[in-house]
Amino acid sequence: MTSTDSVWGSLTYLAGRFGHDYLTSYGVTLRIGIVSFLGGLLLAIVLTIARISPIPPLRTAVSGYVEIFRNIPVLCLLLFIVYGLPEVGFTLDYEPCVIATLILVSSAFGCDNLRSGINAVDAGQIEAARSLGLSFGAITRSIVLPQALSTVVQPMVTLFISVIISSSTGALVPIAHDELTGLVSKINTKEALGIPTFLVAALFYVATGLVIGAIGRIIEKRAVAWR
Amino acid sequence: MAMTPTESALFEAAGPHARRRILAGTVITSLLFAAFVVWLIMRLDANGQFDPVYWDLFANINIWKFLGAGFIGTVRASLSSGAIALVGGLVLMFGRISGVAPVRWLATAVIEFVRGTPTLLFIYFFFLVPSQFGIHMSTYWMVVIPVAFYASAVLAEVYRAGVQAVPAGQSEAAFSLGMGRWQTYYSVILPQMFRIIVPTMVTQLVVVVKDTTFGYVVTYPEMMQNAKVIVANSTSMLPVYLVVAVIYILVNYAISRFARWLSGRSAAKILAAV
Numbered sequence: 001m002t003s004t005d006s007v008w009g010s011l012t013y014l015a016g017r018f019g020h021d022y023l024t025s026y027g028v029t030l031r032i033g034i035v036s037f038l039g040g041l042l043l044a045i046v047l048t049i050a051r052i053s054p055i056p057p058l059r060t061a062v063s064g065y066v067e068i069f070r071n072i073p074v075l076c077l078l079l080f081i082v083y084g085l086p087e088v089g090f091t092l093d094y095e096p097c098v099i100a101t102l103i104l105v106s107s108a109f110g111c112d113n114l115r116s117g118i119n120a121v122d123a124g125q126i127e128a129a130r131s132l133g134l135s136f137g138a139i140t141r142s143i144v145l146p147q148a149l150s151t152v153v154q155p156m157v158t159l160f161i162s163v164i165i166s167s168s169t170g171a172l173v174p175i176a177h178d179e180l181t182g183l184v185s186k187i188n189t190k191e192a193l194g195i196p197t198f199l200v201a202a203l204f205y206v207a208t209g210l211v212i213g214a215i216g217r218i219i220e221k222r223a224v225a226w227r
Numbered sequence: 228m229a230m231t232p233t234e235s236a237l238f239e240a241a242g243p244h245a246r247r248r249i250l251a252g253t254v255i256t257s258l259l260f261a262a263f264v265v266w267l268i269m270r271l272d273a274n275g276q277f278d279p280v281y282w283d284l285f286a287n288i289n290i291w292k293f294l295g296a297g298f299i300g301t302v303r304a305s306l307s308s309g310a311i312a313l314v315g316g317l318v319l320m321f322g323r324i325s326g327v328a329p330v331r332w333l334a335t336a337v338i339e340f341v342r343g344t345p346t347l348l349f350i351y352f353f354f355l356v357p358s359q360f361g362i363h364m365s366t367y368w369m370v371v372i373p374v375a376f377y378a379s380a381v382l383a384e385v386y387r388a389g390v391q392a393v394p395a396g397q398s399e400a401a402f403s404l405g406m407g408r409w410q411t412y413y414s415v416i417l418p419q420m421f422r423i424i425v426p427t428m429v430t431q432l433v434v435v436v437k438d439t440t441f442g443y444v445v446t447y448p449e450m451m452q453n454a455k456v457i458v459a460n461s462t463s464m465l466p467v468y469l470v471v472a473v474i475y476i477l478v479n480y481a482i483s484r485f486a487r488w489l490s491g492r493s494a495a496k497i498l499a500a501v
Contacts, residue, residue: 052230052234052237053252054230054238054241054249055249055252055253055256056253057253057256057257057260058252058256061256061260067476067480067483068476070479070483071433071475071476071479071480071483072472072475072476072479073436073437073438073440073451073475073479074437075437075440075441075443075451076440076451076468076471076472076475077472079451079468080468080469080472083458083464083468084464084465084468084469087274087276087464087465088270088271088274088276088465089270089273089274118233118234119231119233119234120233121233122233123232123233123235123236124236126233126236126237127236130236130239136237136238136239139237140237144237161343165343165344165345166345168345168347168348169347171347171351172347172443172444180348181345181347181348181351184348184351185351185355188351188355188356188359189355192355192359194356194359194360195352195356198348198351198352198356201348202340202343202344202348205343205344205345205348206339206340206343206344208343209339209342209343210339210343
């Protein structure tokens with residue numbers, strides 16, 4: 001126990017004993033976060049197209065979808081998918097359950113981001129383009145999307161970071177390989193290593209968020225320049 | 228769902244051809260949705276989910292009382308966390324805009340750290356660590372402290388955005404009247420800032436309500452935890468989670484609608500997720 005007396009001592013002990021576990025779990029956190037975000041983004045694009053289409057039932061359905069998955073707590077949805085769906089014959093492994101949960105939630109937020117990006121384009125510009133004889137495709141390609149995409153970068157980056165943070169909910173179901181939060185709680189129920197175990201995990205999350213934020217700012221600058 | 232001006236500008240006024248296609252689309256999607264609902268119901272039925280065995284418990288008033296107690300637990304934890312965050316966020320915001328560099332750095336670091344860390348990690352921290360030092364904490368505080376932490380950090384940024392949204396002329400005018408820095412904030416900037424950010428603050432309440440579901444982890448009796456207890460003591464799983472999910476969605480939807488209504492009334496925009 002002497003080695004765990006000081007903070008530094010416990011950090012070196014932690015690195016030696018659990019260093020590998022931390023890296024593996026961080027990998028799982030990133031995997032869940034990235035897969036969920038990309039899946040959510042793709043679904044959000046499809047949903048947004050349906051949301052702004054001139055077909056009333058599609059618009060209403062997507063609005064309902066967005067309201068449901070924006071407002072449901074992630075944990076509530078996760079438990080529903082993990083313990084509720086097998087009752088009706090859909091059994092997924094735990095990690096896919098977490099990913100499915102995060103895809104559903106992030107697609108709802110992503111759809112809202114995309115839609116407000118599109119609505120940030122002034123209606124007058126579209127009318128002007130139409131009066132110049134541009135087709136729907138040309139208007140979408142050269143007027144709407146460039147502007148919508150550049151205003152949407154920042155909210156999407158925020159969404160990506162929050163998806164990675166929300167992957168911590170995976171700690172509450174027994175996924176095969178622990179993600180970061182699950183690992184920390186497991187370490188602390190086995191050995192009382194206290195504050196440093198949490199600090200290390202927190203720094204992983206914070207650093208990831210800062211890096212993604214920085215990359216996002218570069219992309220945003222590019223997007224604005226391109227526009 | 229009404230179209231916004233941009234959305235309706237995207238599509239020309241439909242001619243007979245387009246109108247026919249829109250009608251076809253409407254019919255086809257309506258049929259698809261109807262088919263989906265029918266399939267869902269058949270699926271549920273095939274798995275015996277409409278068997279009264281699974282739904283009987285909702286005829287028992289005690290189940291509703293227990294869920295109601297959980298709901299009150301959720302409300303209590305949410306309101307306390309929100310109230311703490313109102314003050315905590317203000318303190319962090321003043322730190323963040325302080326003229327004293329070390330204070331500013333510290334507040335910025337705290338805000339970034341708390342916002343960048345999962346609330347669940349903090350919940351586990353307060354669940355597992357104080358007991359390692361022999362400190363006893365009630366499950367209520369194990370939920371409220373982490374949730375309030377996160378909300379404070381977010382509110383600090385909301386406050387800051389609100390302060391920046393107050394026109395610079397306001398504080399210049401206050402200074403030229405001889406007001407000090409604090410009096411300027413107290414009687415000129417903050418009252419206007421609050422008016423600007425009230426809708427955004429209400430939106431953040433949704434996040435707080437969602438975060439209190441982590442009472443499930445520390446067995447604080449909020450709605451999610453009480454649902455877990457009901458599921459553990461009955462044969463129903465899907466119906467219980469379904470009912471709880473619907474309650475959460477309705478509550479949060481009501482809060483978001485309220486925020487939108489406030490925002491529409493005061494012409495104060497809901498600030499984008501910060």
